[in-house]
Amino acid sequence: MAGTGTTDCARLRLRVHLTNVTAPGPAQVVQSLLPALEHCPGAQVAEIYLPDRGELAGYERHASGPAPRRYRRLLPAPLSRVLECSVLARRFDGETLLVLGDVPLACRARQVVFVQTVHLASDVRSPDWRTAVKNSVGRWLIRRNARRVSTFIVQTDVMQALLEQTYPQTRHKIMVIPQPPPAWLLESGLQRTGRVASAGERLDLFYPAASHPHKNHELLARIRAADAADWPLRRLTLTIAPAANPNRTVEWIHCAGFLPPAEMLANYGRTDGVLFLSKAESYGMPLVEAMRVGLPVIAPDLPYARTLCGEQALYFAPDDAESLRQATVELRQRLGSGWWPDWSGRLSTIPATWAEVAGRFLQVAATGVTPR
Secondary structure: OOOOOOOOOOOEEEEEEOOOOOOHHHHHHHHHHHHHHHHOOOEEEEEEEEOOOOOOOOOOOOOOOOOOEEOOOOOOHHHHHHHHHOOOHHHHOOOOEEEOOOOOOOOOOOEEEEOOOHHHHOOOOOOOHHHHHHHHHHHHHHHHHHHHOOEEEEOOHHHHHHHHHHOHHHOOOEEEOOOOOOHHHHHHOOOOOOOOOOOOOOEEEEEOOOOOHHHOHHHHHHOOHHHHHHOOEEEEEEOOOHHHOOOOOOOOEEEOOOOOHHHHHHHHHHOOEEEOOOOOOOOOHHHHHHHHHOOOEEEEOOHHHHHHHOOOOEEEOOOOHHHHHHHHHHHHHHHHOOOOOOOHHHHOOOOOOHHHHHHHHHHHHHHOOOOO
């Protein structure tokens, strides 16, 4: 397996495939990574294959090179993906291919695949049959095409273990490359060192996550209206539509909908901490965002959260609303005593810039072994 030192990539021409990156979370990662790849010295990003919908459909190049190509889907997405990754994959034959959309292609090229979707590497199931079908198709394609991949890239050791457990053929082919928060947050320079509110006041918490079942908004539905006053919260802001409010009887739950970067920064600038409820993550970018800004974190007591946040976060049992309430009470007490988290140790394990991440991706692409 390649290391993380510098590598001569002067002859590397890299093609980037992201036709399936449409969800907001993975799209934000790619929006930070792709410009850094384009500007990385010693390599050239040639073709870029875009999705035909979502935030990345209109991506424009940040450096010289061919105009990006949109991959137009005329069939239902699961069927289209099967065809794209199997019988139609030969159109992607050629120079080194970096696949940012989780699933390898049946093409002849040195292929590096970045896996961000935890549902492709775990037993987490969605009650939504469409999502379940999509994940099943993705797992089948990974099993089918894994032998064609030089290296898989994941963001944590936890995700590496899950991938190896699900797909034994990936062992000894996985590189862990953590990532910093999105470029818009890094460029803001926002840094918190204490509460905006006065000590002793009720908490203002922020949970930035889409309305997917594994994000566990359902836990909030277990709070009885009669007990809501026992929670030390003034406001909990969720980034889901008001129609998706998990508990309309609790007045301090506020659904703001999807927030653009400027409004995300406004919330990070005033909140007392980030609450994260999710039961399954390949990484947990909002946790990284909170650590970089310097905010307190309340997270479920699960391996992905422990791996990122260590002992500085406050943890709760992911299926227990009372355990979550006790964590919020503890946070209020800590803040009232003058405590504020020190994330320096945890942040030292994460690259500081996207340029550093891009360099590591290019090193993996340059030193991988072309599959037969």
